Amino acid sequence: MMYAPYLARPTTVSTVMFKVLAALLPAIATSVWVFGVGVLVQLALASVTALVTEALMLRARAVPVAPFLKDGSALLTAWLLALSMPPLGVWWLIVVATAFAIVFGKQLYGGLGNNPFNPAMVGFAMAIVAFPAQMAAWGIPHGPLSALDQLGWIFARELPAHLTLDAISSATPLDYLKTHIAPDMSATQVMASPLFGHFGGAGSEWVAFAYVAGGLYLLQQKVIAWHTPVAMLGALGLIAALMHLADPWYYSGAPFHLAAGATMLAAFFIVTDPVSAPVSARGRLIFGAGVGVLVYVIRVFGGYPDAAAFSVLLMNIATPLIDRYTRPPSFGAANRKRKEKSR
Amino acid sequence: MRQLYRFHGGIHPPEFKELSNGTPIVSPPLPARLVVPVSQHLGAPAKPCVAVGEAVLKGQLIACADGRVSAAVHAPTSGRVVAVGEADVAHPSGLLQTCISIETDGLDAWIEKTPLPNWQEADNETVRAFLRDMGVVGQGGAVFPTALKLGVSHLDTLIVNGAECEPFISCDDRLMRERAQEIVEGVRIAGTLTGAREMLIGVEDNKPEAIAALTAACAGTPIEVVSVPTLYPSGGAKQLIRILTGKEVPHGMRSTDFGVQCFNVGTLYSLKRAIVDGEPVISRIVTLTGELERCGNAEVLLGTPVEHLLAWAGVNTRCDGVIVGGPMMGFPLESRVAGVGKAVNCLIARSDTLLPPRPPAMPCIRCGACADACPAQLQPMELYWHAKAREFGPAQEANLFDCIECGACSYVCPSQLPLVDFYKFAKDEIWAAERDKKAADRARARHEFRQFRIERDKTEKAERLAARAATPAPAATPDAAKADAIRAAMAKAAERKADVAPPTEDAKRAAIKAAMARAAAKKAEQQDAGTPPKPALDDAKRAAIEAAMARAAAKKAEQQGTATSEAEAVPAPAPKPAIDDTKRAAIEAAMARAAAKKAEQQSTATSEAEAVPASAPKPAIDDAKRAAIEAAMARAAARKAEQQGAAAAEAEAAPAPAPKPAIDDAKRAAIEAAMARAAAKKAEREAQKGQDPQP
Amino acid sequence: MNILLTALGVMAVLAILLGAILGFASVRFRVDADPLVDQIDAILPQTQCGQCGHPGCRPYAEAIASGEADINQCPPGGEDGIRKLAELLGVDFKPFDGDAAEPKPKSVARIDEATCIGCTLCIQACPVDAIVGAAKQMHTVIESECTGCELCLAPCPVDCIRMVPLGTSVETWKWRYPVIPIRTIKA
Structure with a gap:
């Protein structure tokens, strides 16, 4: 017979993971609407790769396969990675990145619960470092490719006769801004390009809103805590607003930074990954703020257009340290100190 | 409306209280036999003070409190004591503990009740001693002797815990509904004893009937009934104190330091029964729930076997185990014959449909749900990692001992980890390590003192020899006598050696001799078998009669004047009266001295009387500093020797039933046999030595 | 030549100064006993049994501190004791020798x-x-x-x-290590 407590909430790890997966559905739908079925292809490729790799690794580690495949964590890693990768990326890119994420980001550290880094971000970082060219070609929102053409492009890199590469892909708004800003071209002027939509990129800004919707669902379900997303978005928005105030010529404002790139995906789905983030409330605030600052710094001053992955990985390194120094005082600890002092 | 405070965390588990809180408290039929544990409280187990076969009356003292942190145990009904010894108890270890078994006679005849009607005039000390002897302990679960918690005056707030937050349990609920008047009386007594300015009864708001009953009973008194929001574990003493007063009592500090004291309603009820009605604690309300035909609350006599209660309540066939306590903090009962103790507030007949087994555990994903639920504001996952890795130091740094083991963390854990088990494991390991450390420190101190003593004896001997060598004239005559004695002793020693020598030459003969000696010894033993102490000693029961033997031995030792133990305990200048035969004593001493002279390493081979006695009266030490140290050490030694004296005296009882010549013969025979055996052993060793090099 | 003398002079002054500082420090911050021996001795179980081949726990502690004895010679201390010693001394855990007495x-x-x-x-x-x-x-x-x-x-x-x-008595009884069948390794 087991020991106490004999009552337990029926929530399991799978429940948590599948809630997060469910929260991604609006963003997936929006992505498909904006970028086409390529997104679904990427998701499917990533999912299959993740599950196969996970199963092989579990078997190699002599760990029961079924319960760990069913927990949904590998699937979540796959989906998060697929949503951060270019929707029209070549098929092997997502496969390699996912396999790398599962093997090196998760299983080699001991599997579920033991990875110090966010596995999806490990895979993304590998891809952007190793295959910068393939990663740079982002699909044009509401592009000219039909569903079938998208499949042909992803799997065989074949384009319909009347189209060129430039017609179907472009740089992301962040990339575009970074390369076009100059002493004779202000941020505002650059952002007048139709690529930028209303806030952070035509089409992709709607995906960002979908991420927010999913995030709110997770907050409501108490799957994630408010601390990390609020701290990250707050820090990023604040620093962007301050820089914009200081020099509006070079620095775009807070709304753009919040809506652009992977900001919202990171804020609600990446930094809230419990395994690689601190646990205490204060720790989560520090962690989120750190990611926010790093995202801005790398985006604006660094060599990469977007920075969520690197910022998250850098803060992951700091997680044990943050945890150690933000342990909340235990019940009555303040009183104990006071009494000891008075003695 | 009072201002209430919140504690961190907390959970809302399903309550299951409606299973048992709808029916009034009933009394189960008298079982044929009660098994009353003597340790039903925190602290030293009570000492049984009845003999097997003795008839006892209901309420009669059967085990008295042993020391300050203890409580007495009383016969729950009238009958006959049929056993005093180890029996099953309701404890997670499933180990046996001392219990007093009583065969009930069905008469349920009370002993004369002894209330304390003038408790208001009596001083606090008297009332506390009375409560201890009435066996009043905390009935909330910790079973801490109540007497100790009343040793305060001018309390700010007296808190009465009627929260009863754990699922399934409803014994306090029913008690409050049905006996509110007596509880309130108990609160008034406790309030007066502690000089409380404010008296609050905290009850969770899921028990409106109890709140109504108490409010009615409190009318016209300064006691206030406070309805607190239902949130597990608001019934934890610290949590309830926090809710009602806002004060946080940290681990390791007493709540009285903050002007608060907390009692369970059941405790104050039994306190009232003891003081006003003169009834000791012989029963308690127990919730019987789960897979039973008739769930409800019963006033159960302590010691009633669980089996009896379950049979009476009608166990379903689905039931596959019994949980003692609630589902959050309880433990599985190892044996259903165990008797109910003062800590048993609930018995749950469990089944998989009632309490489904947990899904298989997964690794911790650091989600922090446990930290959000922890009422002690801990980081349970951190404690879990450390405990799992057996890193007890870091676990303690992470405030492991602040954990109240409420189970809230484990309840919310999505990985379904048995977190509290890990904490209990870690705590027990740390306590065990602490015990070992203490034992090691004591052993180190004793070892160091022993070495110091040997060194000191050596130098003293050298000094004495030097002094004697310097002034040979004055002590001429005694020296001559001593020299004679030494010569005699040496001769004897030589003889003995010669005795030993032949067997070394012939191992076969030695073996025969040994066999013969053994036979002789056996005969001697058989001769002695008539005397009672020996078989008793051989028996494992030795521990039980230890005390009696020690007393008898002490008496005998005094009469005989052979009390070497006294020579040890009292810093006597010389072991003069140690052995009845003065002649033998002289030879003995001489032999010892001779031995000392022979080999300096063997200087410790002096008799024990010389080895251990306190050296306080020996002013022969030159260094003043050392003398001071020594005095202190001697004092310690004297204290120890006192304890040892008892042990030694007891030891003496065995071989010395009476100084009658006949037995002396037997004894001598035994000694001779033993000596022969010793010779044989040596011979065997020699023989082995001889054989060893060959293969 | 002058430069050489200056250099020598500076060096000499430095040497004297630093030497003085070192000398002062060694007197001022001197550690009385060898605390390592005490720390090792505190870990040893104090049975004084001599199974380590030393006449008591303290001599063994001294031998470990001076590097003469290995840390895996104390059967009463158990593997736990070895682990603590290894941690204190910053060396690797070492199981008991094959021929050593078993705990x-x-x-x-x-x-x-x-x-x-x-x-x-x-x-x-x-x-x-x-x-x-x-x-x-x-x-x-x-x-x-x-x-x-x-x-x-x-x-x-x-x-x-x-x-x-x-x-085991109720007082010395310990809660066992919880077993969670996460890693049931297939045979």
Whole structure:
């Protein structure tokens, strides 16, 4: 017979993971609407790769396969990675990145619960470092490719006769801004390009809103805590607003930074990954703020257009340290100190 | 409306209280036999003070409190004591503990009740001693002797815990509904004893009937009934104190330091029964729930076997185990014959449909749900990692001992980890390590003192020899006598050696001799078998009669004047009266001295009387500093020797039933046999030595 | 030449200054005893049994501190003791040697009073004075002080001392390590 407590909430790890997966559905739908079925292809490729790799690794580690495949964590890693990768990326890119994420980001550290880094971000970082060219070609929102053409492009890199590469892909708004800003071209002027939509990129800004919707669902379900997303978005928005105030010529404002790139995906789905983030409330605030600052710094001053992955990985390194120094005082600890002092 | 405070965390588990809180408290039929544990409280187990076969009356003292942190145990009904010894108890270890078994006679005849009607005039000390002897302990679960918690005056707030937050349990609920008047009386007594300015009864708001009953009973008194929001574990003493007063009592500090004291309603009820009605604690309300035909609350006599209660309540066939306590903090009962103790507030007949087994555990994903639920504001996952890795130091740094083991963390854990088990494991390991450390420190101190003593004896001997060598004239005559004695002793020693020598030459003969000696010894033993102490000693029961033997031995030792133990305990200048035969004593001493002279390493081979006695009266030490140290050490030694004296005296009882010549013969025979055996052993060793090099 | 002299002078002054600082520090911050020995001694179980080949725990501690003895020589300390020593000294954990004595469950000595002849040999052997008695009188072991070192067994001429393993009581009972079948390794 087991020991106490004999009552337990029926929530399991799978429940948590599948809630997060469910929260991604609006963003997936929006992505498909904006970028086409390529997104679904990427998701499917990533999912299959993740599950196969996970199963092989579990078997190699002599760990029961079924319960760990069913927990949904590998699937979540796959989906998060697929949503951060270019929707029209070549098929092997997502496969390699996912396999790398599962093997090196998760299983080699001991599997579920033991990875110090966010596995999806490990895979993304590998891809952007190793295959910068393939990663740079982002699909044009509401592009000219039909569903079938998208499949042909992803799997065989074949384009319909009347189209060129430039017609179907472009740089992301962040990339575009970074390369076009100059002493004779202000941020505002650059952002007048139709690529930028209303806030952070035509089409992709709607995906960002979908991420927010999913995030709110997770907050409501108490799957994630408010601390990390609020701290990250707050820090990023604040620093962007301050820089914009200081020099509006070079620095775009807070709304753009919040809506652009992977900001919202990171804020609600990446930094809230419990395994690689601190646990205490204060720790989560520090962690989120750190990611926010790093995202801005790398985006604006660094060599990469977007920075969520690197910022998250850098803060992951700091997680044990943050945890150690933000342990909340235990019940009555303040009183104990006071009494000891008075003695 | 009072201002209430919140504690961190907390959970809302399903309550299951409606299973048992709808029916009034009933009394189960008298079982044929009660098994009353003597340790039903925190602290030293009570000492049984009845003999097997003795008839006892209901309420009669059967085990008295042993020391300050203890409580007495009383016969729950009238009958006959049929056993005093180890029996099953309701404890997670499933180990046996001392219990007093009583065969009930069905008469349920009370002993004369002894209330304390003038408790208001009596001083606090008297009332506390009375409560201890009435066996009043905390009935909330910790079973801490109540007497100790009343040793305060001018309390700010007296808190009465009627929260009863754990699922399934409803014994306090029913008690409050049905006996509110007596509880309130108990609160008034406790309030007066502690000089409380404010008296609050905290009850969770899921028990409106109890709140109504108490409010009615409190009318016209300064006691206030406070309805607190239902949130597990608001019934934890610290949590309830926090809710009602806002004060946080940290681990390791007493709540009285903050002007608060907390009692369970059941405790104050039994306190009232003891003081006003003169009834000791012989029963308690127990919730019987789960897979039973008739769930409800019963006033159960302590010691009633669980089996009896379950049979009476009608166990379903689905039931596959019994949980003692609630589902959050309880433990599985190892044996259903165990008797109910003062800590048993609930018995749950469990089944998989009632309490489904947990899904298989997964690794911790650091989600922090446990930290959000922890009422002690801990980081349970951190404690879990450390405990799992057996890193007890870091676990303690992470405030492991602040954990109240409420189970809230484990309840919310999505990985379904048995977190509290890990904490209990870690705590027990740390306590065990602490015990070992203490034992090691004591052993180190004793070892160091022993070495110091040997060194000191050596130098003293050298000094004495030097002094004697310097002034040979004055002590001429005694020296001559001593020299004679030494010569005699040496001769004897030589003889003995010669005795030993032949067997070394012939191992076969030695073996025969040994066999013969053994036979002789056996005969001697058989001769002695008539005397009672020996078989008793051989028996494992030795521990039980230890005390009696020690007393008898002490008496005998005094009469005989052979009390070497006294020579040890009292810093006597010389072991003069140690052995009845003065002649033998002289030879003995001489032999010892001779031995000392022979080999300096063997200087410790002096008799024990010389080895251990306190050296306080020996002013022969030159260094003043050392003398001071020594005095202190001697004092310690004297204290120890006192304890040892008892042990030694007891030891003496065995071989010395009476100084009658006949037995002396037997004894001598035994000694001779033993000596022969010793010779044989040596011979065997020699023989082995001889054989060893060959293969 | 001048430069050379200046350089030499500066060097000399520096040498004197630094030497003075070092000398002062060595006096001012001197550590009295060798604390390492004390720390090691604190870890050792103090049975004084000599199974490590040293006459007591402190000599063994000194031997470890001076690097003469290995950390895996103390059976009463158990593997836990080795682990603590390894942690203190910053070396790797080392299991007991194959031929070393195996750790035994904690026991105490008990004298068979009927056989004891009162020779005091065990009293002399006991490193912690846990045996009381006098010459020609029966001896007995104070159980609470006995470390279970077994040093009294050998000297007894009549073999009347045996080791009695200490059972678990409710006071010494420990919660077992929770077993969670996460990693059921397939055979």
